[in-house]
Amino acid sequence: MLPWQRTFLFIGELAKKLQYLIFLILGVGTSQRLRLAGGNSSAGRVEVLYNGEWGTVCDDSWDIDDALVVCLQLGFTNAIASYSNAFFGQGSGQIWMDNVQCNGLESSLSECMHNGFGIHNCGHHEDAGVACGDQTCGGTLNGLMGEIASPGYPSRYSTNLNCIWTIEASSGQVIQLTIEQFNLEDSASCSSDSLTIYDGIPSSANELLSPSCGSQVQWPSHPSTLLSTGTRVTVVFTSDDNFAASGFRATFQQVSPREEFFLIVDADNSKIYKQNRFGTNTEDLMVVGLQRPVAVDFDPVERKVYFTDVVAKFIGRINIDGSDQETIATDMVDIPDGLVVDSLARILYWTDTGNDMITTSNLDGSGRNVFISTGLEEPRDIIIYQEGGYVYWTDWGSNPKIERCLFDGSERATIIMEDLGWPNGLALDEYESRLYWADALLNKIERSNFDGSQRQLLEDFDSNDVHPFSIVVLETAIFWTDWLTQGVDVTDRNFQNEATTLHVAGIPTRLHDIVYFSSESLKELCILTCFTELAKKKTAKLQKGILILRHLPKVKSLDCSRFLKMILHNTDLFIAAKLVSALDDTFSAVTS
Helix, strand or coil, X not given: CCHHHHHHXXXXXXXXXXXXXXXXXXXXXXXXXXXXXCCCCCEEEEEEEECCEEEEEECCCCCHHHHHHHHHXXXXXXXXXXXXXXXXXXXXXXXXXXXXXXXXXXXXHHHCECCCCCCCCCXXXXXXXXXXXXXXXXXXEECCEEEEECCCCCCXXXXXXXXXXXXXXXXXXXXEEEEEEEXXXXXXXXXXXXXXXXXXXXXXXXXXXXXXXXXXXCCCCCCXXXXXXXXXXXXXXXXXXXXXXXXXEEEEEEECCCCEEEEEEECCCCEEEEEECCCCCEEECCCCCCCCEEEEEEECCCCEEEEEECCCCEEEEEECCCCCCEEEECCCCCCEEEEEEECCCCEEEEEECCCCEEEEEECCCCCCEEEECCCCCCEEEEEEECCCCEEEEEECCCCCEEEEEECCCCCCEEEECCCCCCEEEEEEECCCCEEEEEECCCCEEEEEECCCCCCEEEEXXXXXXXXXXXXXXXXXXXXXXXXXXXXXXXXXXXXXXCCEEXXXXXXXXXXXXXXXXXXXXHHHHHHHHHHHHHHHCCCCCHHHHHHHHHCCCCCCHHHHHHHHHHHCCCCCHHHHHHXXXXXXXXXXXXXX
């Protein structure tokens, strides 16, 4: 490099530094040290100017409060959403800020807590972004991933708001929205302030979340996770001219369609309902001839609902769409109180408190066998633990107990026998390897390890106003039917929040069994079937096949029946993998 070239280079670098110094000395607006890139004038990747060089912000801890500070610094009046994972494309050069934590009151992003300029553990695939606006709130958002909140959150929102967010997913995808925090003014029928979420366009028929207020979203889980059936979700937040609270914060992302529902038995009205987990949509399966149904379960392979009736004394099944009802067992059926389907082995188990036994059969009712016939007084609920190979059941007789044995009936053991009254519902929590049960005499819900050890009291209701019957445990929530609250009660798995009650179909009534189904479990079922059959044959390619199947696309519910029939006669896991892939391409996602 020639001397005159070095001189010009030095002058150029000096000019950059002088320009930056002038910005600071003259008090040039802070917005000139912040910009949005990769989007448009109101939405994009956040970039900051430091030491004369533009760089990005990492999305660690990035939320709507950080977005609000950015938008205010840029001259907007509100943050519509915060974005992560380089939503507006990856930047280049420096990553100046990481672990930014604003409270929403700062005048510039640099005033927020962060690691220090240039200190980070991120890549540009984690660049943060924002969407800003001059409207008080609301807007149209791309649903890939983001966050919305009431204006000013977590400070009090304004009065007289009417905020409408429209969140759009890509074709073939749906929106999953989770309400992380929720605190609105409480009022009768939520007539003052409210949050309503619609599956598509605003309409009472499309409500995913009916108008909600107070401190808890009442349905369907904690935190409340909702799933659209189409590509659009509409969120409507309104406030009146009176008191205002801290508001709400929600995250959203686009996901593949899936099916999740509960089956709920209404014994008093002789009905079996299918309840969408993500909304208030309830379907009556219109089962004919019911007098007092008690137990229910679902076989996802053939999409059939199995049920018992303790007055009509029979066991039946019906397609999930309400078609093709049939009776599969009447002989020697007295009071069939509990029932479970083993979809892998294609076996039905049921308890009979009239005959004091547990019986098994094929799913069409043929091939009946007495599974347990001794030591039972009042057998009630029955469940299976597929991976462990165990059957569990409750007995509320004179010596109440919870027992288990292996699938072949061996190694029978009483795992809980003290401090029990009427042990009704049983449930497995496979996320934390726990067994849950509800006791209707002692008004308690408890849990333990699968072998009965490490017993823990979760809730002692200490009231005569409850009568828990059946129980379901999901990843974030626990649900149970209660004869006295006359609905389905729900709270978090650790009972940190007050339980709320859903009256199924809007009618307070005595509910019995409740079971849960998710299409996410179908891939596991199909692969487990494959493993079981091939392990029996000791296929040499088993380990390689496992690796292949673990990375396959999700098997959808319509695929599984055909997949099972094909795979049971197949000894080559490489062919199995191709079958699953072909089936996955052939069938579209199931809608409820």
